[in-house]
Amino acid sequence: MMIPLWLIPLFPLLGVLVLTAIALTSSPNEKGADEGLVGFLGVLFPSLAFIATVMLSVNMPVGGYRETIGTWFDIQVFHADFGLLFDGLSRIMLLFVTGIGSLIVLYSMGYMHGDRGFARFFAYMNLFLFSMIVLVLSDNLPLTFLGWEGVGLCSYLLIGFWNADTKNCKAANKAFLVNRVGDVGFLLGMLALVSVGGSSLLAYPELAAWLVNPEMGEQLLAGMPLLTLAGFLLFLGCTGKSAQIPLVTWLPDAMAGPTPVSALIHAATMVTAGVYLVVRLSPLFAILPEVLMTITVIGLLTALWAAIAGLFQNDIKKVLAYSTISQLGYMFMAAGVAAFDASIFHVFTHAFFKAALFLGAGAVIHSLAGEQDMRKMGGMLRKTPVTATVMVFAFLAIIGFPFFAGFWSKDLILEHLFMFNHFWGPVFYTIALLTAVITAVYMTRLMVLTFFGSYRGSAESEKHIHEAPFCMLFPMIVLTLGSVFAGFLWAGLIPGADFFKNWLAPVVAVPQMTATQYIGVPSAHVSTWMFAALGTLAAILGILIGWKAFSGPVPQAKGDCAPTGGKADWTFAFDKLHAWCGILPTRFLAWVTDVIVNRLVMFLQWFVGAVAVIFSDGVRSFQVRKVRMQLGFSILGMLAVLVIAAIYGGSL
Amino acid sequence: MQAIYIQILALILLTIGLATALSRRNMFFVLMGIELSLNAVNLSLVGFAKTLPAAASIAGQIIPLFTIGVAAAEACVGLAVVILLFRNQETVDTDNYSNMKG
Numbered sequence: 001m002m003i004p005l006w007l008i009p010l011f012p013l014l015g016v017l018v019l020t021a022i023a024l025t026s027s028p029n030e031k032g033a034d035e036g037l038v039g040f041l042g043v044l045f046p047s048l049a050f051i052a053t054v055m056l057s058v059n060m061p062v063g064g065y066r067e068t069i070g071t072w073f074d075i076q077v078f079h080a081d082f083g084l085l086f087d088g089l090s091r092i093m094l095l096f097v098t099g100i101g102s103l104i105v106l107y108s109m110g111y112m113h114g115d116r117g118f119a120r121f122f123a124y125m126n127l128f129l130f131s132m133i134v135l136v137l138s139d140n141l142p143l144t145f146l147g148w149e150g151v152g153l154c155s156y157l158l159i160g161f162w163n164a165d166t167k168n169c170k171a172a173n174k175a176f177l178v179n180r181v182g183d184v185g186f187l188l189g190m191l192a193l194v195s196v197g198g199s200s201l202l203a204y205p206e207l208a209a210w211l212v213n214p215e216m217g218e219q220l221l222a223g224m225p226l227l228t229l230a231g232f233l234l235f236l237g238c239t240g241k242s243a244q245i246p247l248v249t250w251l252p253d254a255m256a257g258p259t260p261v262s263a264l265i266h267a268a269t270m271v272t273a274g275v276y277l278v279v280r281l282s283p284l285f286a287i288l289p290e291v292l293m294t295i296t297v298i299g300l301l302t303a304l305w306a307a308i309a310g311l312f313q314n315d316i317k318k319v320l321a322y323s324t325i326s327q328l329g330y331m332f333m334a335a336g337v338a339a340f341d342a343s344i345f346h347v348f349t350h351a352f353f354k355a356a357l358f359l360g361a362g363a364v365i366h367s368l369a370g371e372q373d374m375r376k377m378g379g380m381l382r383k384t385p386v387t388a389t390v391m392v393f394a395f396l397a398i399i400g401f402p403f404f405a406g407f408w409s410k411d412l413i414l415e416h417l418f419m420f421n422h423f424w425g426p427v428f429y430t431i432a433l434l435t436a437v438i439t440a441v442y443m444t445r446l447m448v449l450t451f452f453g454s455y456r457g458s459a460e461s462e463k464h465i466h467e468a469p470f471c472m473l474f475p476m477i478v479l480t481l482g483s484v485f486a487g488f489l490w491a492g493l494i495p496g497a498d499f500f501k502n503w504l505a506p507v508v509a510v511p512q513m514t515a516t517q518y519i520g521v522p523s524a525h526v527s528t529w530m531f532a533a534l535g536t537l538a539a540i541l542g543i544l545i546g547w548k549a550f551s552g553p554v555p556q557a558k559g560d561c562a563p564t565g566g567k568a569d570w571t572f573a574f575d576k577l578h579a580w581c582g583i584l585p586t587r588f589l590a591w592v593t594d595v596i597v598n599r600l601v602m603f604l605q606w607f608v609g610a611v612a613v614i615f616s617d618g619v620r621s622f623q624v625r626k627v628r629m630q631l632g633f634s635i636l637g638m639l640a641v642l643v644i645a646a647i648y649g650g651s652l
Numbered sequence: 653m654q655a656i657y658i659q660i661l662a663l664i665l666l667t668i669g670l671a672t673a674l675s676r677r678n679m680f681f682v683l684m685g686i687e688l689s690l691n692a693v694n695l696s697l698v699g700f701a702k703t704l705p706a707a708a709s710i711a712g713q714i715i716p717l718f719t720i721g722v723a724a725a726e727a728c729v730g731l732a733v734v735i736l737l738f739r740n741q742e743t744v745d746t747d748n749y750s751n752m753k754g
Contacts, residue, residue: 626746626747626750627746627747627749627750628673628674628675628677628682628746628747631673631674632674635670635674
């Protein structure tokens with residue numbers, strides 16, 4: 001059914017305006033706004049956006065819908081429109097962005113109960129969803145960049161939501177600044193694209209058409225170095241937003257925000273934007289094999305590193321943060337071997353189980369009155385059975401246990417990795433499989449420490465443990481269903497349900513075909529059952545190792561929950577790297593500009609001033625006291641002008 | 653009489669006027685010198701006009717009339733300024749007018 005596309009972003013935007021008005025008007029009174037009203041409005045607008053998306057999705061034509069609202073820039077060298085594009089890719093993205101987003105907002109009603117900034121929080125959440133919708137729905141890079149910056153801003157606002165604590169503000173600043181580094185890449189990438197073929201290349205359909213246009217062959221060949229550069233720079237933007245090496249460090253720190261925010265950042269918005277952009281630009285990346293190779297390697301390294309770092313975390317949310325980084329690594333390696341649809345499929349399934357995990361973790365933290373250290377938990381299985389069940393299902397999904405959502409998508413990625421190349425394929429596959437084992441180990445550790453054994457906190461806090469209210473449980477249960485069954489949209493076990501691939505095909509089928517020409521010899525096909533068996537084995541092996549290693553006595557918690565000693569090096573290596581490679585050179589540059597360049601400029605300024613003073617003093621000596629002398633000088637000057645005019649004939 | 657003689661006369665008058673304006677210290681003489689150089693220019697214009705055919709020479713004969721009119725007004729203003737200066741400074745010696753030196 002065709003309804004105007006701009007309705008989808010309009011609803012959350014309306015929500016932002018209404019909720020901001022409520023937050024502002026209620027700010028002077030002691031209690032804050034009415035929570036029921038604010039919560040209702042906060043959930044209503046994202047849900048309306050979801051309904052609009054569903055209505056558009058039904059019977060969508062193959063090409064999708066495209067709509068131009070108006071002109072944004074129109075100058076000679078640059079043209080950009082407020083254009084919206086609703087095709088196979090943005091359909092899937094929008095369905096889970098608005099759907100899971102609405103569920104998380106509903107959950108926040110329970111989680112944020114009693115918080116003084118209740119209305120402000122919901123306004124920010126709506127703004128977050130609005131930005132993400134703009135990012136996904138736009139048909140050109142500049143508008144995507146607008147949404148891209150919007151989610152950056154909202155993540156800053158929400159990570160630092162409890163701004164009374166300086167630590168939270170610092171985490172928010174860090175997220176914002178690290179994202180800016182990536183954004184520079186995004187901007188320069190756009191610039192490189194424009195310099196190759198004009199500003200029409202910034203619109204996705206035009207870019208795709210231009211890249212396959214045979215008449216443009218020579219221009220394309222000549223622009224290849226610049227296009228490769230554009231690919232690298234745009235990928236840098238993606239690493240910033242999706243927390244990949246080298247811009248990984250902000251995501252674990254982003255756990256300073258309220259838990260629903262973490263769920264929103266990790267599942268529905270923000271971090272998936274990087275993967276989305278890579279897939280959206282797949283026609284461009286498909287002809288750049290070097291960039292694709294880089295994406296795969298970065299994805300592999302990030303996945304492995306984050307999985308190992310996740311082993312050492314004691315904060316329940318940080319474990320999940322590192323697991324997100326690791327899973328994003330999987331998505332990028334899939335995109336890197338030109339399996340763009342598998343990449344989006346993993347984004348899709350990951351959105352369900354990661355949202356369920358975060359909401360479950362949030363419910364645990366909520367019931368323990370804000371305790372996040374896993375060493376002070378334990379035995380929650382009997383105290384909060386529903387939460388525990390949700391977590392168990394999501395856990396099985398993330399480690400890739402057979403028939404759960406993560407199993408299908410991860411298996412697909414592993415298969416594509418192996419098939420990618422006869423030499424590199426098996427190497428990549430081994431690393432990715434090893435990562436899958438480690439994933440299962442640290443997730444088992446999380447489950448064992450949190451839900452099994454006996455409660456290790458104080459007896460006083462034990463009395464207050466309670467199951468979450470219904471408005472928190474309902475989203476968790478829906479997401480659990482998603483993390484159990486989402487995989488069947490591709491698996492083909494249920495006839496008629498495997499439409500996921502066909503939905504994406506109009507967008508990614510051509511780039512995938514193109515990319516295979518560049519990549520070279522694929523390795524021989526091995527039976528799908530082989531991959532499935534190995535994936536299952538990895539999951540079970542991980543559970544066994546995790547159970548063996550962590551079901552014993554847990555060390556007493558001391559101080560805060562950050563890892564110490566050698567373990568800290570695994571997790572904070574990139575902070576040091578940033579300090580050495582990013583902050584130190586910048587400081588040095590600042591010193592150079594302050595001490596050397598500034599002095600130079602000051603000297604220049606002084607020099608010009610001195611020359612002016614000397615010159616004017618000299619000129620002043622002509623201004624004698626006698627009027628007649630001055631008259632004589634002016635006549636002399638006029639004569640000089642006349643003489644010059646006579647000599648050069650007035651054509652000087 | 654050739655036109656060149658008129659120009660030579662005009663040049664002599666201009667030089668005398670400028671020399672007077674530059675060398676005399678009395679303000680009145682300075683003004684007189686300026687008037688003289690103005691009239692020298694008028695003479696030069698009329699002299700050149702004489703060399704042209706009658707129809708074209710009319711501009712050269714009319715401009716001096718304007719100049720004389722403007723010079724009369726200028727002399728008027730100039731003398732008024734001198735009177736005010738005299739009242740203010742008690743002198744007509746130009747070398748004493750130096751309060752505006754930078």
